Amino acid sequence: MASVTGSSLTSFSCFFKQNQAPTRISSPNSVSLSIKGKGFTSLRSYPVPHRFRVSCAAKVETVDKVCEIVRKQLALPAETAVTGDSKFTTLGADSLDTVEIVMGLEEEFGISVEEESAQSITTVQDAADLIEKLIEKKGA
The missing domain is CATH 1.10.1200.10 (ACP-like)
Structure with missing residues (x-):
């Protein structure tokens, strides 16, 4: 299971497995994910007042x-x-x-x-x- 949650404009947490502790990233511009040697599309966050939007980057x-x-x-x-x-x-x-x-x-x-x-x-x-x-x- 993978999920991304936002708590403010400057941080978010990523959960990839039920038993895995979340990875906390502050002020991200771009994040590339790799799990068990498999690469995934990069994620970029764009701050918007009172929320943020995560969109997938190019292939x-x-x-x-x-x-x-x-x-x-x-x-x-x-x-x-x-x-x-x-x-x-x-x-x-x-x-x-x-x-x-x-x-x-x-x-x-x-x-x-x-x-x-x-x-x-x-x-x-x-x-x-x-x-x-x-x-x-x-x-x-």
């Missing part, structure tokens, strides 16, 4: 594909770590590189990213989340 496959595209667009060496938390600026991207990354993502995933949305992308995870949101909207 691992989407994040991996975005990592590949970012690595290719920035011509990064194989030993450079690119993960969901990687910021484009930290990887050496300037504004033109970011535009090229977005264009590469649009081409790869068959989507169109509005300029307003593109400006909010700062990490690989942000890009993957936006891609899945646009793909879902496109399919609806």
Whole structure:
């Protein structure tokens, strides 16, 4: 049994088994779960007055594909770590590189990213989340 409960804007508890003590995390931005070696989708919390919302982040496959595209667009060496938390600026991207990354993502995933949305992308995870949101909207 798994459940997530919130007690305030800054903490929540996760229960995975009946006999397991809860894991308490304060001020989370992103949490990735792994139980018995199996990975699960990352969770992100977004504070809202008097409550919080937990939403599932992009699929691992989407994040991996975005990592590949970012690595290719920035011509990064194989030993450079690119993960969901990687910021484009930290990887050496300037504004033109970011535009090229977005264009590469649009081409790869068959989507169109509005300029307003593109400006909010700062990490690989942000890009993957936006891609899945646009793909879902496109399919609806």
